[in-house]
Amino acid sequence: MNLSLYTQMMKTHMKTFLGFGVASAAYVTLMTSLFPMLDDNMEEIEGLIDMFPDALLRALGLESFSSYGQFISAEYYGLFYLLILGVFSVIIAVHLLARLVDRGSMAYLLSTRVSRVQIAVTQVIVMVSGLIIIHVLTFGGGFLAAEFLIDTESTIAFNEFFQINFVGFLLFFTIGGYSLLISSLLNDEKIAFALAGGLTFLFYGMDMMGKIVTDIDWIRNFTVFSLYEPGKIASNSADVWMSSIILAAIGVLTCVVAVLIFRKRNLPL
Numbered sequence: 001m002n003l004s005l006y007t008q009m010m011k012t013h014m015k016t017f018l019g020f021g022v023a024s025a026a027y028v029t030l031m032t033s034l035f036p037m038l039d040d041n042m043e044e045i046e047g048l049i050d051m052f053p054d055a056l057l058r059a060l061g062l063e064s065f066s067s068y069g070q071f072i073s074a075e076y077y078g079l080f081y082l083l084i085l086g087v088f089s090v091i092i093a094v095h096l097l098a099r100l101v102d103r104g105s106m107a108y109l110l111s112t113r114v115s116r117v118q119i120a121v122t123q124v125i126v127m128v129s130g131l132i133i134i135h136v137l138t139f140g141g142g143f144l145a146a147e148f149l150i151d152t153e154s155t156i157a158f159n160e161f162f163q164i165n166f167v168g169f170l171l172f173f174t175i176g177g178y179s180l181l182i183s184s185l186l187n188d189e190k191i192a193f194a195l196a197g198g199l200t201f202l203f204y205g206m207d208m209m210g211k212i213v214t215d216i217d218w219i220r221n222f223t224v225f226s227l228y229e230p231g232k233i234a235s236n237s238a239d240v241w242m243s244s245i246i247l248a249a250i251g252v253l254t255c256v257v258a259v260l261i262f263r264k265r266n267l268p269l
Helices: 003-039 042-049 054-060 068-077 080-096 098-102 105-111 116-149 158-185 189-212 214-222 230-234 240-264
Strands: none
Touching: 003 068, 003 080, 003 116, 068 080, 068 116, 068 158, 068 230, 080 098, 080 116, 080 158, 080 189, 098 105, 098 189, 116 158, 116 240, 158 189, 158 230, 158 240, 189 214
16 A cells, blocks of 8 residues: 555545535435334335335335334435445446546556555555445434434434444445456446446346346345345344355455456556
């Protein structure tokens, strides 16, 4: 890692990190503020939910609003969170490597006698730092909002809410990892973004399809999104440790391979 490069990259991308983090925290807070009103009319809402097809409810994570944990998992972590942070992970990974090569900035960095390994490792740490900032803000905003806006009996437990965010962090570390790997292979920023974004969209689509069509639910085994089920985490029925280990292993492996490839490949400098 190169500290000077890390500092500069953090300054360059801090507005993006804070923008995503504050927006995520604000959305969680907004949804949390609506829960007391919904909680007072839960029987009517549950009856309305029962009118929708089971496949659609499974796909959107709307199977139950019986607790705040189930509600916030369905309203944010099961849908918008995946889309917003998925886009972020792909964009930041491509910007940290492929964009620098595509726009000629990499030649300048290498001319300062910073090694390729130092550059690649530093960019991985910048990506991880960004994800940590976003998830700390999201967790802090959501947990504090729940403590102040919801009755103590209805609020989500600290451990479950932490696990929802922690496994989510590992999911997007994995997505960022394979996006960095793709970025390390290509010189063109647009192609790298298209491939990394396309792969992420494919994984997300496979997960949704497996939820909707139970006959092909096995297809979810081939997508990283199947390892993140916030509704089950909220109800204490998910294997958090196994999901965390698998996601962390994939993320670390793809980042290591990205560094090794970037170290050896020819660059148009």
